[in-house]
Amino acid sequence: MIRLSGKHREWLAGYLFVLPDAFGLALFIGLPAAMALFVSVYSFDAFGSFTFVGSAHYRRMLLDPLFWTSLRVTVVFAVILVPLLYVVGLGLALLVQQTNLYNAVMRSMLFAPQMVSLVVIGLVW
Numbered sequence: 001m002i003r004l005s006g007k008h009r010e011w012l013a014g015y016l017f018v019l020p021d022a023f024g025l026a027l028f029i030g031l032p033a034a035m036a037l038f039v040s041v042y043s044f045d046a047f048g049s050f051t052f053v054g055s056a057h058y059r060r061m062l063l064d065p066l067f068w069t070s071l072r073v074t075v076v077f078a079v080i081l082v083p084l085l086y087v088v089g090l091g092l093a094l095l096v097q098q099t100n101l102y103n104a105v106m107r108s109m110l111f112a113p114q115m116v117s118l119v120v121i122g123l124v125w
Helices: 006-040 056-063 065-097 103-124
Strands: 042-044 050-052
Touching: 006 042, 065 103
Parallel strands: none
Antiparallel strands: 042 050
């Protein structure tokens, strides 16, 4: 039996805790990314044969004006809408935190859709 020092036992414990997550990331993110890269440099037909085309798909994509339009829309979404949603959510959370006359009404309006769906799910089951 091998005796490990306290430092090495901590390192081993840390690696053992990280191992399942690393395996999951490799399996569910790394493998699909590698397969997508593989598929992107080949051309497939309907009968299962494939031919290597290299970067032809990427050149075609960069020359397509629809790609640039979709990229612009995605950037606008990521830069404008996502932070705006966070700010609105924070504002609603701060509004619900306040204690005033309409606090119960505001909380009911915000949380009723979630509770109604949970009640319906509970009734169905």
